[in-house]
Amino acid sequence: MKSLYLLALITLLFSCNAPQKKKDVALNTETRDYSIETVVEDLSNPWGMTWLPDGSILITEKSGELIHFKNGTKTNIANVPEVYNRGQGGLLDIEVHPDYKNNGWLYITYASSEGEGSGGNTALIRCKLQDNSLVDIEQLYKATPNTTRGQHFGSRIEFDNDGYLYFSIGERGARDVNPQDITRDGGKIYRLYDDGRIPEDNPFVDVKDAKTAIYTYGNRNPQGMDKHPQTGEIWIHEHGPKGGDEINIVKKGINYGWPVISYGINYSGSKFTEITKKEGMEQPVYYWTPSIAPCGMTFVTGNKYPDWKNHLLVGSLKFNYVELVKLEGNKVIDRQKIAEDVGRVRNVKQGPDGYIYIGIEGQGIVKIVPN
């Protein structure tokens, strides 16, 4: 009788846990043969970072400040557009043009309340840096409608080898409205020319009422994006709900299925879909269950970290580490915890000096230095 009681108790304890992924690639902790050095101190939420040709760093703070870190000194850049700093929205990613040396263009995504209606939505601008101020600001995209929902603004920016600009906008907390509808913004990856024009061969240019900047749809909230060093393809990861964070490769016109297919469930534990696969909807390269809350990603290139070369680093907001995702082609073959307990990882990027830099909430920016 006692054992029956125990069994019932055990059932009770285990039955409500988030589902674990079956046959997952094991996550190991890598032996530390590197140290972690502080680069920039006292930042609250270093959302995005990019490097200028002189090696200095431009850092976005979610609250709306743009910081130029040069020779150990922080300078606040003036004339940054007003951001809608609410929930997950604020000043988001920053990226330099691949030919920055010659044209000086900077690209920034942020939550903006510009336009009709209360609330905000994600915008993309390009601008130049002159005398510690942003000048020549051009708005290249502004998602609609504005909404006071606090979730899923995206956003990351990346260029491919042909000079096209890609950026992400999350579904703005409108799961059942935005991601599957190509006439609406949100839950999409967008592709533009570097001046904001819409490429003639974007997948939905001939579809009536479609937002023609859309390149892929059925995404949830991508906050990591990088170009594969060998294939040149744009890779992203996106937050799932409870479980079902995904790595995807951006391909023209593809539907990634959110929320029709998903490996995740509602935060409450209830389900919103019964299926994980459907024809016409892309399967992820990899998915995490339970969620790690991925933020920031970078492929490792160069020779600073021979064991990590051509593999992927992904920040975990939730579990305070960076995950080394080892790849064989497009297949995940191994996973290791890097920089365990480093803090709430908002961003991870490889600098032009070949070092890996990590943006940490409430702290600043650190770099990984091999011993």
Add this chain to the structure above:
Amino acid sequence: MKKSIIVLVAITLLACNNSKKEEKETIKIGQNTVNTSVKQTPLEKSIERGAVVYKDFCVQCHLPTGKGVPGNFPPLAGSNWLTEKRTESIHAVKYGQKGEIKVNGVTYNGIMTPMGLSDKEIADVLNYSMNSWGNTQKVMVTEEEVAKVSK
């Protein structure tokens, strides 16, 4: 004994009932389901609005159960902060929370960034948290009270 087993199993089954019909997550308002036909008190109205704010801004970390994530995100359910540290609680929601804190005797050293909520939304979400998951607080948090809490 037998009865208690049956009850336990029933709880297990009910607790994990993933309602397929449920399109969207629902959050229970306060201790009881609010009967809209009866005239609501200002506190009940605030709790109802607060439930929406909670689902939008808080649920990812503090979870629908208010239990948080052990070692990472402190609980709100049964939290001594909500009963003993009223001003600190308002301050944390209004300006964010960083560094070491003790909740129910357990130390947390994390960060919660400010959410950009209005004073009214802050009052609402606190009234919701203070009156959910077994928590009760009869003294309503007001917009004015939130406004008075400075950095």
